[in-house]
Each structure stands twice: as C-alpha cells, then as structure tokens.
Amino acid sequence: MALIELKDVSKLYGFGDATSVALDEVNLTIEQGECVAIMGPSGSGKSTLMNVIGLLDRPTHGNYHLSGKRVSRLGSNQRARLRRDKIGFIFQSFNLLPRLTAVDNVALPLLYKGVSFTKRVKKAWDLLERVGLGDRAYYYPRQLSGGQAQSVAIARALVNDPQLIIADEPTGNLDSNSSRLVMELLSEIHKTGNTVLFVTHNPELTRFATRVVYMQDGAIKYDEQTKLGEVGRYARSVMYAVPETTEEDDLAGVSVLINALHQQAAPKAKKKTARAKKTTTKRKRVAK
Numbered sequence: 020m021a022l023i024e025l026k027d028v029s030k031l032y033g034f035g036d037a038t039s040v041a042l043d044e045v046n047l048t049i050e051q052g053e054c055v056a057i058m059g060p061s062g063s064g065k066s067t068l069m070n071v072i073g074l075l076d077r078p079t080h081g082n083y084h085l086s087g088k089r090v091s092r093l094g095s096n097q098r099a100r101l102r103r104d105k106i107g108f109i110f111q112s113f114n115l116l117p118r119l120t121a122v123d124n125v126a127l128p129l130l131y132k133g134v135s136f137t138k139r140v141k142k143a144w145d146l147l148e149r150v151g152l153g154d155r156a157y158y159y160p161r162q163l164s165g166g167q168a169q170s171v172a173i174a175r176a177l178v179n180d181p182q183l184i185i186a187d188e189p190t191g192n193l194d195s196n197s198s199r200l201v202m203e204l205l206s207e208i209h210k211t212g213n214t215v216l217f218v219t220h221n222p223e224l225t226r227f228a229t230r231v232v233y234m235q236d237g238a239i240k241y242d243e244q245t246k247l248g249e250v251g252r253y254a255r256s257v258m259y260a261v262p263e264t265t266e267e268d269d270l271a272g273v274s275v276l277i278n279a280l281h282q283q284a285a286p287k288a289k290k291k292t293a294r295a296k297k298t299t300t301k302r303k304r305v306a307k
C-alpha cells in the first residue's frame with residue numbers, strides 16, 4: 020500500500036474570474052521510504068502540493084489517501100490529529116519560537132500531546148544530540164546560525180516520530196555549507212526509514228533524492244527516479260554546469276564547464292584532448 024496517493028487532486032483559489040488554479044488534477048503516488056525532491060518555478064504549486072499532502076490544506080477536488088485512509092474530506096480537527104501523529108514539517112524560515120530555548124522548541128509538540136516534563140526534555144535532548152546540537156540545548160534561536168536553527172527545526176519535526184517529513188525549501192535561507200549540513204541530516208532521517216519530501220530550487224540537492232518531481236502551472240511535468248548521489252537528469256539539463264558524481268565537488272563546476280566548451284568547439288575525436296586539458300586546469304587550481 021502506498022503511503023501517499025493523490026488522484027486528480029486540484030486546488031483552486033478565489034472565485035469567478037479571479038480563480039487561480041494552484042493544483043491542476045495532480046496524480047501522484049509515493050511509497051513509504053522514498054525521498055522525493057520537488058522542483059519547479061515559483062508559483063508552480065509546490066507549496067500547495069506540500070500543504071495538501073501535509074494536511075495543512077484540503078484539495079478543492081479529487082482524492083487523497085494517506086496510508087490507505089481517505090483524508091481529503093476530513094475536518095480540521097481530524098487533520099490536526101493526523102498531522103501531529105504522522106507528519107513532521109520543516110520550513111524555509113525555521114519557524115522556531117524566539118522566546119524558547121532550543122530544547123524547549125524541540126519539546127513543544129510533546130507538550131500538546133500531554134507527555135510528562137521529564138520525558139519531553141529527555142526526548143528533546145536526544146534529538147538535539149542526533150542533529151549535532153547537544154551543546155546548544157539552552158541557546159535561544161537568535162544565538163544560533165541559520166544552519167543550527169534549521170537543525171533545531173529538524174529535531175522538532177522528528178519529536179513525534181513521524182512517518183513522513185515535509186520540508187518546503189528547507190535550505191532556502193541557508194548558505195551552501197549549511198544547506199549541505201541540513202540535507203545530510205534529512206538524508207540520514209530518510210535512511211533510517213522515513214519518507215521525506217523536500218522542495219528545492221537547487222538542482223544540486225537532488226543528489227539526496229531517490230526521485231525528482233518537476234512541477235509547472237500546478238501540474239507534474241516530469242517525474243523521474245534517481246540514484247542517491249546523482250543529480251536528476253532533467254535537473255541537470257536546467258543547470259548551468261554540473262558534474263555527474265560528487266568527486267571534486269568544488270572544482271567540478273569549473274571543469275565541467277571547460278569540458279563542455281571543449282566538446283562544443285572540437286569534433287568528437289578530440290574529446291581526449293579536452294579531458295587532458297581539463298585535468299591540467301584542475302591541477303593548476305589545486306596548486307594555487
């Protein structure tokens with residue numbers, strides 16, 4: 020049984036002439052254990068799709084089954100309960116409460132669940148250690164870097180042991196090092212058995228996914244399986260230059276570009292020369 024099954028799901032906003040179609044008869048099935056990257060231009064419906072799947076919002080038309088249960092017509096209280104028990108959210112803006120320490124932010128969802136103080140704190144501490152922030156438990160959000168704040172948010176998303184993690188542009192506010200750290204955490208969570216959906220504008224981050232879904236105008240345009248560690252094929256085609264493996268990440272952008280330029284300029288037989296030149300360039304850069 021699929022974890023997520025959307026059948027002809029549409030989401031409309033507004034009325035009459037002002038109606039906008041955020042989701043246009045989307046069909047999507049996601050199995051337990053997948054790690055899906057969602058890409059697509061701004062306004063293509065990525066967040067709406069995440070909100071519908073995450074039970075924050077209800078589709079206007081169509082059916083949604085979560086773990087075999089029809090959830091598309093549930094009222095807000097029932098959706099809230101399912102969300103609490105099954106789904107962890109991570110947002111671009113971290114959404115931490117500024118007046119609570121890291122450990123209290125992580126423990127907060129357990130308070131709503133009626134878990135005792137000792138158990139709450141213990142669980143929150145364990146999770147902060149898991150995301151590498153055991154020594155920042157009593158820091159306030161403003162005392163943390165962006166990457167650390169997002170790691171706290173990830174710990175909080177995990178506190179109810181959710182089956183499904185939904186991250187809407189989790190690295191949207193982070194520099195490339197913090198982005199990688201956050202994606203590595205999400206990847207670890209995926210490897211321990213969670214299903215993870217994340218929205219990204221960065222094709223490079225599709226390396227962490229087992230599948231990439233591309234949206235356009237509220238519909239799914241491409242949907243491809245990818246190998247962990249590799250950039251999605253379509254994602255690669257929209258990138259300026261990207262290597263196929265993670266080897267020599269820092270140099271790769273440059274070398275691939277050089278390679279591409281040589282291939283453009285030279286007929287096939289000269290490929291070898293291009294590659295040799297590429298290596299020389301790399302060495303020069305390393306030597307710098």
Ligand SMILES: Nc1ncnc2c1ncn2[C@@H]1O[C@H](COP(=O)(O)OP(=O)(O)O)[C@@H](O)[C@H]1O
Pocket residue numbers: 032033039040041059060061062063064065066067068
């Ligand atoms: N609450 C809302 N009210 C009206 N229109 C909305 C609302 N949320 C999203 N939309 C519209 O739905 C479309 C998809 O938005 P969204 O899902 O946020 O796209 P993305 O996350 O891919 O940028 C856009 O045209 C947006 O303007």
Ligand SMILES: [Mg+2]
Pocket residue numbers: 065066067187
């Ligand atoms: Mg969005």
